[in-house]
Amino acid sequence: MNEAATYGPTAAALIGIGLYGVLTHAEPLRRILAFNLLGGGVFLVFGVVARRGAGAGFDGDPVPQAIIITGIVVAFAATTLAVALLLRLARLRGDSGND
Amino acid sequence: MTAALLLDLALALSAVAVALWTVAAKRAFEAIVGFIAFGLLLSLAWVRLGTVDVALTEAAVGAGAGGVLLLGASARLGTRALAEAKDVPILPLRVATGLLCALLSGALGWAILSLPTPAPSLAPLAAANLAATELGNPVSGVLLAWRAMDTLLEAVALVLAVIGVWSVAGDDAWGGIPGPAQPPRRDPALRLAARILPPIGVVIGVHIVWTGADAPGGAFQGGTVLAAMWVLAWMAGLVRPPAVSSRKMRTWVVTGPLVFIAIGLLGCFLADGFLAYPAAFTKPLILVVEAALTFSIAVALVLLLIGPPEAAS
Incomplete structure (x- = not known):
């Protein structure tokens, strides 16, 4: 269970770093990035839980693993929506570099 | 044991350091490069945690597709930020x-x-249910049989995301070709890569889906590789997507979820309930669902990556 002891605190640190970025950055793109860091930390918590639940001949509990895969894909979909809104906002403000 | 511990510590510290860099970097471009490196380090951490399926997803979706999306957005925003100094x-x-x-x-x-x-742990339960699905990969078994509802909702979430992304198109651009009016780059090296890589990438993508039954892999990981190949050809200016008003393309996006729902409903009559598979046809039905899902996931990811239409066709 070495891995769980190493990656558990890592996940906690990533959540803190991501949250700090979301709260202190003014630029929307940087906030989206930081939010994804936060998400990475949350997924890693699930990964540690999966690892701790190893059994029945599997390296990890397959249920949290499946949930993480679902989570990563949904987080990506949400990020694309956020980026689309951001680019639209930039166009409306006439702020965008090459549009 | 010590070597493994050192590797884990190095990976964990690198991931935290790169995350700090991503938050602290001066320019958005540097931060995004940091984020891509973060995704790749995280996928190595997933391998160390024994979750190779997640590692593949992280590398393909998180670092790969996410990195492309954010780099594209950063390039299009240019140096001007959407915030002022007083907002900090x-x-x-x-x-x-x-x-x-x-x-x-x-x-x-x-x-x-x-x-x-x-x-x-739910591992013993998952192991007990795995035999009925004739799959060797427990994660695929959970995704497509035991917790099929989650996977169905995830596929629907991708359709909703496509609708959401399209809905931010300007009124003047509605019905046009998705994505920026001009493909971003047209240099010869990119066009060459876009001709050589897709045949290999398509084989790899299909292989990842097929092998997902018994080894790490599956519809989401393989679908992302397929989507990446198409986006590469699009970036090189070799292909164009159909207009958003195209009924054909809208059908492609919803095929996967619809097939999944149809087979799920079939389970109400032939098996124990919604999304249950009749025992005699479990494996073939799972293959049909995976194939349809892979196709629709790939189409949805392409549309999410290239964004809403920006000019009428």
Whole structure:
């Protein structure tokens, strides 16, 4: 269970770093990035839980693993929506570099 | 054992360092490069945690597709940011935020380390259910049979995301070709790569889906590789997507979820309930669902990556 002891605190640190970025950055793109860091930390918590639940001949509990895969894909979909809104906002403000 | 521990510590520290860089970097471009490196480090961490399926997803979706999306957005935003200096919190506020975030991290870390032992696990149940699906990969078994509802909702979430992304198109551009009016780049090296890589990439993508039955892989990972190949050809200006008003393309996006729902409903009559598979046809039905899902996931990811239409066709 070495891995769980190493990656558990890592996940906690990533959540803190991501949250700090979301709260202190003014630029929307940087906030989206930081939010994804936060998400990475949350997924890693699930990964540690999966690892701790190893059994029945599997390296990890397959249920949290499946949930993480679902989570990563949904987080990506949400990020694309956020980026689309951001680019639209930039166009409306006439702020965008090459549009 | 010591070597493995050192590797874990190095990976964990690198991931935290790159995350700090991503938040602290001066320019958005540097931060995004940091984020892509973060995704790749995280996928190595997933391998160390014994979750190779997640590692593939992280590398393909998180670092790969996410990196392309954010780099594209950063390039299109240019140097001008959508924020002003006055929007940045003052130093004392930033320090206070940092301290509270550190406190949160400490509390979370402590909570994770003091989780009860032995850990609760659904692994034995998953193993017991796996035999009925004739799959060798427990994660695929969970995704497509035991927790099929989650996977169905995830596929629907991708359709909703496509609708959401399209809905931010300007009124003048509605019905046009998705994506910026001009493909971003047309240099010869890119066009050559876009001709050589897709045949290989398509084989790899299909292989990842097929092998997902018994080894790490599956519809989401393989679908992302297929989508990446198409986006590469699009970036090189070799292909164009149909207009958003095209009925054909809209059908492609919803095929996967619809097939999944149809087979799920079939389960109401021939098996125990919604999304249950009739025992005699479990494996073939799962293959049909996976194939349809892969196709629609790939189409949806392409549309999400290239964004809403920006000019009428």
